[in-house]
Amino acid sequence: MAKIFCVANQKGGVGKTTTTVNLAASLAAQKQRVLVVDLDPQGNASMGSGIEKMGLSQTVYHVLIGLADIHSVKIASETGGYDVLPANRDLAGAEVDLVEMDRREERLKDALAPVLTDYDFVLIDCPPALSLLTLNGLCAANGVIVPMQCEYFALEGLSDLVNTIKQVHANLNPDLTIIGLLRVMFDPRTTLQQQVSDQLMAHFGDKVFKTIIPRNVRLAEAPSYGMPGVNFDKSSRGAQAYMQFGSEMIERIKTM
Ligand code: ATP
Ligand code: MG
Numbered sequence: 001m002a003k004i005f006c007v008a009n010q011k012g013g014v015g016k017t018t019t020t021v022n023l024a025a026s027l028a029a030q031k032q033r034v035l036v037v038d039l040d041p042q043g044n045a046s047m048g049s050g051i052e053k054m055g056l057s058q059t060v061y062h063v064l065i066g067l068a069d070i071h072s073v074k075i076a077s078e079t080g081g082y083d084v085l086p087a088n089r090d091l092a093g094a095e096v097d098l099v100e101m102d103r104r105e106e107r108l109k110d111a112l113a114p115v116l117t118d119y120d121f122v123l124i125d126c127p128p129a130l131s132l133l134t135l136n137g138l139c140a141a142n143g144v145i146v147p148m149q150c151e152y153f154a155l156e157g158l159s160d161l162v163n164t165i166k167q168v169h170a171n172l173n174p175d176l177t178i179i180g181l182l183r184v185m186f187d188p189r190t191t192l193q194q195q196v197s198d199q200l201m202a203h204f205g206d207k208v209f210k211t212i213i214p215r216n217v218r219l220a221e222a223p224s225y226g227m228p229g230v231n232f233d234k235s236s237r238g239a240q241a242y243m244q245f246g247s248e249m250i251e252r253i254k255t256m
Contacts, residue, residue: 002035002122004112004121004122004140004141004143005122005123005141005144006126006134006140007123007126007145007147008146009128009157010134010160011148013128014148016128016147017048018219018223019147019184019213019242021125022219023242023246024036024123025082025231026243027082027120029246032120032246033120034082034083034119034122035085035118035121036080036083036084036124036125037108038085038125039108039125039133039134039137040128041087041090044223045125047223048222049077049226050080050227051226054088059085059087059091060087061091064108066107070085080227098132098136106136109140122140124137138164138165141175142175142256143178143179143256144165144177145182146158146161146178146182147182148183149183149184149185149193150192150194150196151192151196152196155196155200165178178207179207179252180208180252181204182209182245183200185213186212187215197212213242213245214237216229216237218232218236218238219236219239228242230242230243
């Protein structure tokens with residue numbers, strides 16, 4: 001039975017998609033069966049997995065509003081070694097369409113149910129907002145992975161996310177917990193980043209993942225080749241860090 005993780009942070013450009021596709025590729029390289037759910041109308045996780053988003057006639061949008069079956073929409077990522085439930089701009093309409101629907105926060109959870117025995121991990125890439133789409137991600141998940149840059153305002157933004165997660169936990173999904181905070185785009189030479197990292201550890205203790213993802217240009221280059229960085233340049237420091245993060249997650253789910 002798959003464990004489902006939502007990669008979320010309402011702040012834009014903090015490394016959610018990079019974390020989703022590289023964790024997926026890392027897990028796949030370690031013999032795990034993985035499904036990536038692209039829950040962002042930007043479709044970056046789809047593109048970064050080598051899936052041409054504009055050519056798709058059916059996407060996660062059609063699955064969410066009940067117009068398509070998940071089995072007919074998921075596609076294999078050749079460059080990633082995992083499956084993808086892809087997204088494109090169509091998904092922007094879901095915010096409006098879902099409002100009127102029954103179980104509007106639980107559409108993704110219901111849609112994933114029939115495929116959970118096919119995977120070990122489901123990773124959901126959320127958009128940069130605490131929107132109905134993100135709520136669908138949080139309702140479907142067993143846990144949340146929060147990528148963050150160790151910057152001055154990072155902790156402030158975190159409290160909104162933590163409050164939303166608490167509310168979802170209390171009202172919609174008693175399973176939900178923060179699995180961990182992942183420090184990304186880290187530059188150890190920056191004193192401020194080191195200080196914020198220390199504060200994080202002091203506040204959140206073992207909720208902070210041991211693995212640290214460095215700032216590494218190969219990770220940023222990989223999406224333009226439609227490949228996760230983990231497979232684009234295996235020897236890069238970024239790829240190695242995400243491989244290690246995959247191992248940390250495999251260990252972590254043994255205790256769940
Ligand atoms: P959005 O909120 O728009 O969905 P996001 O949180 O998904 O953004 P990404 O798209 O993963 O963030 O990353 C933002 C930018 O930073 C991208 O250009 C990405 O290639 C780059 N990036 C992410 N992680 C790293 C890293 N460790 N080193 C260098 N560049 C990185
Ligand atoms: Mg993204």
